[in-house]
Amino acid sequence: xxxxxxxxxxxxxxxxSKVEKxxxxxxxxxxxxxxxxxxEANTRTIPGxxxxxxxxxxxxxxxxxxxxxxxxxxxxxxxxxxxxxxxxRRNKARADEPGQEFLNYCVSTDMQESDxxxxxxxxxxxxxxxxxxxxxxxxxxxxxxxxVGLIGDDINAVARAAEERLGIPILAFxxxxxxxxxxxxxxxxxxxxxxxxxxxxxxREEAAGKYPINLLGEYNIGxxxxxxxxxxxxxxxxxxxxxxxxxxxxxxxxxxxAELNLVQCHRSINYIAGMLETKYGTPWLKVNFIGVAATAxxxxxxARYFDDPALTARTEEIIxxxxxxxxxxxxxxxxxxxxxxxxxxxxxxxxxxxxGLFAELGIDTVLAGYEFAHRDDYEGRQVIPEIxxxxxxxxxxxxxxxxxxxxxxxxxxxxxxxxxxxxxxxxFYAGMQVDMADGTIMVDDLNHYETEEFIKLLxxxxxxSGIKDKYxxxxxxxxxxxxxxxxxxxxxxxFGGAVNFARDVSMGFVSPTWNFxxxxxxxxxxxxGSVTEEGVA
Amino acid sequence: MLDATPKEFTExxxxxxINPAKTCQPIGAMYAALGVHGCLPHSHGSQGCCSYHRMHxxxxxxxxxxxxxxxxxxxxxVFGGGANLKTAIKNIFQIYNPDIIAVHTTCLTETIGDDxxxxxxxxxxxxxxxxxxxxxxxxxxxxxxxFSNMTKAMVSYFAEAAAIKKEQANLIPGFVxxxxxxxxxxxxxxxxxxxxxxxxxxxxxxxxxxxxxxxFPKGGTKLAExxxxxxxxxxxxxxxxxxxxxxxxxxxxxxxxxxxxKTPIGIKATxxxxxxxxxxxxxxxxWALEEERGQLVDIMTDTHFHFHGKKxxxxxxxxxxxxxxxxxxxxxxxxxxxxxxxxGGAIGxxxxxxxxxxxxxxxxxxxxANIKAGGDLFALHQLIKNEPVDLLIGNTYGKYIARAEDxxxxxxxxxxxxxxxxxxxxxxxxxxxxxxxxxIAGALLDRQDRDAADxxxxxxx
Numbered sequence: 001x002x003x004x005x006x007x008x009x010x011x012x013x014x015x016x017s018k019v020e021k022x023x024x025x026x027x028x029x030x031x032x033x034x035x036x037x038x039x040e041a042n043t044r045t046i047p048g049x050x051x052x053x054x055x056x057x058x059x060x061x062x063x064x065x066x067x068x069x070x071x072x073x074x075x076x077x078x079x080x081x082x083x084x085x086x087x088x089r090r091n092k093a094r095a096d097e098p099g100q101e102f103l104n105y106c107v108s109t110d111m112q113e114s115d116x117x118x119x120x121x122x123x124x125x126x127x128x129x130x131x132x133x134x135x136x137x138x139x140x141x142x143x144x145x146x147x148v149g150l151i152g153d154d155i156n157a158v159a160r161a162a163e164e165r166l167g168i169p170i171l172a173f174x175x176x177x178x179x180x181x182x183x184x185x186x187x188x189x190x191x192x193x194x195x196x197x198x199x200x201x202x203x204r205e206e207a208a209g210k211y212p213i214n215l216l217g218e219y220n221i222g223x224x225x226x227x228x229x230x231x232x233x234x235x236x237x238x239x240x241x242x243x244x245x246x247x248x249x250x251x252x253x254x255x256x257x258a259e260l261n262l263v264q265c266h267r268s269i270n271y272i273a274g275m276l277e278t279k280y281g282t283p284w285l286k287v288n289f290i291g292v293a294a295t296a297x298x299x300x301x302x303a304r305y306f307d308d309p310a311l312t313a314r315t316e317e318i319i320x321x322x323x324x325x326x327x328x329x330x331x332x333x334x335x336x337x338x339x340x341x342x343x344x345x346x347x348x349x350x351x352x353x354x355x356g357l358f359a360e361l362g363i364d365t366v367l368a369g370y371e372f373a374h375r376d377d378y379e380g381r382q383v384i385p386e387i388x389x390x391x392x393x394x395x396x397x398x399x400x401x402x403x404x405x406x407x408x409x410x411x412x413x414x415x416x417x418x419x420x421x422x423x424x425x426x427x428f429y430a431g432m433q434v435d436m437a438d439g440t441i442m443v444d445d446l447n448h449y450e451t452e453e454f455i456k457l458l459x460x461x462x463x464x465s466g467i468k469d470k471y472x473x474x475x476x477x478x479x480x481x482x483x484x485x486x487x488x489x490x491x492x493x494x495f496g497g498a499v500n501f502a503r504d505v506s507m508g509f510v511s512p513t514w515n516f517x518x519x520x521x522x523x524x525x526x527x528x529g530s531v532t533e534e535g536v537a
Numbered sequence: 538m539l540d541a542t543p544k545e546f547t548e549x550x551x552x553x554x555i556n557p558a559k560t561c562q563p564i565g566a567m568y569a570a571l572g573v574h575g576c577l578p579h580s581h582g583s584q585g586c587c588s589y590h591r592m593h594x595x596x597x598x599x600x601x602x603x604x605x606x607x608x609x610x611x612x613x614x615v616f617g618g619g620a621n622l623k624t625a626i627k628n629i630f631q632i633y634n635p636d637i638i639a640v641h642t643t644c645l646t647e648t649i650g651d652d653x654x655x656x657x658x659x660x661x662x663x664x665x666x667x668x669x670x671x672x673x674x675x676x677x678x679x680x681x682x683x684f685s686n687m688t689k690a691m692v693s694y695f696a697e698a699a700a701i702k703k704e705q706a707n708l709i710p711g712f713v714x715x716x717x718x719x720x721x722x723x724x725x726x727x728x729x730x731x732x733x734x735x736x737x738x739x740x741x742x743x744x745x746x747x748x749x750x751x752x753f754p755k756g757g758t759k760l761a762e763x764x765x766x767x768x769x770x771x772x773x774x775x776x777x778x779x780x781x782x783x784x785x786x787x788x789x790x791x792x793x794x795x796x797x798x799k800t801p802i803g804i805k806a807t808x809x810x811x812x813x814x815x816x817x818x819x820x821x822x823x824w825a826l827e828e829e830r831g832q833l834v835d836i837m838t839d840t841h842f843h844f845h846g847k848k849x850x851x852x853x854x855x856x857x858x859x860x861x862x863x864x865x866x867x868x869x870x871x872x873x874x875x876x877x878x879x880x881g882g883a884i885g886x887x888x889x890x891x892x893x894x895x896x897x898x899x900x901x902x903x904x905x906a907n908i909k910a911g912g913d914l915f916a917l918h919q920l921i922k923n924e925p926v927d928l929l930i931g932n933t934y935g936k937y938i939a940r941a942e943d944x945x946x947x948x949x950x951x952x953x954x955x956x957x958x959x960x961x962x963x964x965x966x967x968x969x970x971x972x973x974x975x976x977i978a979g980a981l982l983d984r985q986d987r988d989a990a991d992x993x994x995x996x997x998x
Contacts, residue, residue, distance in 0.1 A: 016631050045584055045608040048625030050633070053608075055585020078644045078675035079554060080561025084589035087934075088596075099541050104937050105915075110554040111676050116648055127553035134555075135541045146583055146645035147676070150614060177583035178614040178645060392610050448603070449632050452750065468591045472601040477748040517748045 050448035059186025060175030067091035077145025082108030182372035202253030209238030217265030220245025222490020333502035338362035380431035479508035555915035559878025561675035562683030572736025574757030575636030582643030699768035711776030720963035767791030776856030803864025853950035
């Protein structure tokens with residue numbers, strides 16, 4: 001089934017020569033015998049190419065800020081951006097306090113032509129006052145859309161003035177859609193804002209319980225973080241905050257009290273993990289709660305970090321119990337999945353994480369990639385120093401963070417840290433590439449044309465991606481699983497989630513509906529007859 | 538659910554929206570452009586817009602929505618997007634090979650003032666291929682305005698004046714589902730009136746499963762038809778907000794007389810549509826249609842007691858809301874709150890006032906309705922809290938209000954994101970009206986059953 005470089009070249013030959021040259025660098029056939037394999041990522045999308053990528057605003061407000069439930073999120077711009085980022089990512093949440101859950105509210109300044117001509121600052125100020133008066137939130141965010149940057153509205157100044165007027169934090173994010181080359185720019189901008197303004201704003205000096213941790217890069221799609229927290233609670237961890245699924249301003253303020261930061265989605269939140277390490281001395285651990293084995297391994301790595309026999313024993317006890325519970329169920333589904341192949345093209349770390357879960361079902365991932373990754377997401381963080389910043393990445397400021405004089409504390413000694421780093425992915429992510437089999441394909445920013453061509457060549461049994469290509473692929477008669485929204489199912493994380501995923505994927509394979517695609521008259525000739533000695537009868 | 542919405546009204550003067558009942562122009566333009574055969578919509582701006590629009594349309598139609606983008610980064614935003622659009626046009630024709638590219642702008646490219654016609658003129662367009670455009674600034678109007686602007690662009694680019702008019706009608710269906718467009722075409726066929734429908738998304742966003750993906754499916758208005766629309770005897774624009782600008786442009790450019798009617802939702806609006814065709818083309822109304830109409834009246838009469846005096850709140854796109862309100866009144870219901878997010882009239886045109894229209898219709902129920910154009914769902918929710926209703930009709934976003942206030946809810950309009958099949962089944966025409974009766978009565982009776990005490994729970998109703 002493996003593809004050859006010739007086949008890829010043939011596929012790319014249809015492109016105009018500039019496009020061909022560009023796209024070639026974004027496609028790699030995994031070859032572990034090669035010295036090193038470099039993939040191009042986080043560069044501009046080619047105009048005219050049908051891409052799945054979104055924009056900085058989508059990454060900032062849509063992904064990172066949006067799930068924070070007790071803040072009112074204002075979109076400053078014409079109506080569309082706020083509208084499209086309203087209720088579309090399935091970030092489940094429960095209110096911690098009555099009347100302080102605003103996820104089902106979409107607030108937009110709905111800029112009109114006069115605001116574009118004369119500036120939208122006054123309108124923004126008025127909208128902030130109005131929503132503060134109506135909802136009385138703990139804090140407000142303001143996210144800028146494309147025209148705001150162009151006309152030069154100073155949203156920071158408007159937010160500062162409103163903050164003084166209203167006495168609540170008002171955070172401004174200059175995440176105009178044209179910044180950077182994808183959602184990624186917006187993640188970074190949101191990360192900076194949360195570190196600068198929220199984390200550490202609380203007055204707690206110590207967490208409320210033992211083994212305090214933050215779970216970063218987990219957005220509680222379909223209830224994922226609840227399934228993860230179920231296990232973490234049982235083992236005895238204190239989850240200080242989740243960033244940002246079911247997350248709250250109130251919890252985030254005291255996130256500095258954690259002893260360890262877990263990072264699930266590396267791309268969208270590694271900046272916060274890094275900054276918290278510098279500021280508070282808290283290391284971060286790359287975890288993966290997708291798949292049974294990955295979840296167990298992540299739990300064991302956490303136990304190793306805290307290095308407490310009681311915690312380790314409890315971890316093993318829970319893992320054993322959960323394995324005994326879920327493995328027989330997954331085994332049933334595995335029978336329906338064994339031997340099949342998958343494409344796994346999803347943003348964040350999912351393109352990597354779900355490969356393990358597919359493998360547990362007996363499904364080989366033959367092609368994987370990300371919409372908005374950087375090279376380190378593919379190749380591992382060791383390549384970060386050699387990633388060149390270009391004009392498109394320079395416009396997102398790298399926040400200069402220093403050790404917090406009062407709160408910085410080394411959580412583990414440098415010697416211990418070095419020892420741990422040899423055992424577990426502490427403050428390190430090895431990237432997707434190492435886990436992919438030889439001959440499989442990595443594609444950055446997989447586009448529509450390549451999707452069609454790769455499907456024709458590799459004939460996968462299942463295609464995991466998002467809504468925009470779901471129906472394209474299904475029309476080809478191939479099950480398509482949305483791994484952004486989970487097709488409105490879930491949770492897929494943790495032990496229980498793996499069973500749900502196995503059930504849903506199997507359902508995709510065995511649905512009777514696939515059998516109806518070819519109508520009976522296409523399979524049977526209109527006339528039948530037989531040849532006899534006298535002629536045709 | 539929506540626990541933070543207070544019953545007490547606070548005066549809101551900022552012009553900001555809380556839970557909008559509209560979205561931006563480009564998505565409407567993208568949808569209209571899909572209604573041209575062999576056309577790839579192209580979004581000129583940052584790629585996020587295109588991504589959001591494709592996502593949203595895909596969720597509503599559950600079918601592939603193909604569109605490309607100029608993929609702006611900061612450089613293009615500062616120095617202009619000419620190079621991006623030219624590169625895009627070159628790449629699109631070579632890679633995807635559409636017959637036509639329909640470019641629409643975004644708030645970004647409108648703000649920097651990209652001159653699209655000049656860029657297109659300088660672009661490398663292969664022989665026999667076409668690029669056309671519409672300006673769709675997101676900071677004016679709504680998605681309906683965008684639909685209207687792209688439809689109008691079809692006229693200004695392609696319609697050709699003809700000295701001799703043909704016995705054919707132009708039908709502009711407005712921002713409705715492909716199922717509705719098919720129903721409008723069926724009625725015209727039954728009337729024996731030859732027609733050109735534009736845009737026509739049937740056969741594009743409701744394609745069959747064949748085991749094969751086709752990027753440019755069979756449906757859509759052909760370019761030759763758009764050219765020929767200038768030779769038609771009459772243009773029937775269905776829905777003032779979405780369709781009348783194109784009809785007027787056609788009248789001006791090619792001297793095709795235009796009549797603007799309500800979107801044919803409900804019996805009265807469908808009657809008006811049938812009568813317009815009958816008058817202009819001197820056609821007898823066939824028994825098949827008369828039979829359908831008679832069936833509808835029969836159903837409406839059979840069920841009138843379920844509806845009579847029931848208070849209803851209706852929201853959504855102005856043309857659809859107008860038809861729904863008129864039909865609700867025809868059923869004996871009382872429209873108490875009627876709201877659209879789209880501002881009163883498209884900028885630069887005089888399509889007029891939604892409020893006046895609705896007031897005239899709702900007034901026939903003997904009650905004075907709360908009517909709002911350019912409103913939001915926060916306002917609608919507050920109105921309902923203050924004056925409760927028996928039924929809510931609107932798009933998917935209404936489900937939050939329906940749950941919060943425990944109101945039976947019927948999904949009609951755009952978008953419907955949480956149900957399937959709706960885009961295949963019409964709400965227009967007599968058949969569509971039958972379906973509406975079924976949906977509305979079903980919602981009300983389910984509610985009655987749910988609330989009934991055991992002794993009041995009845996088999997026959």
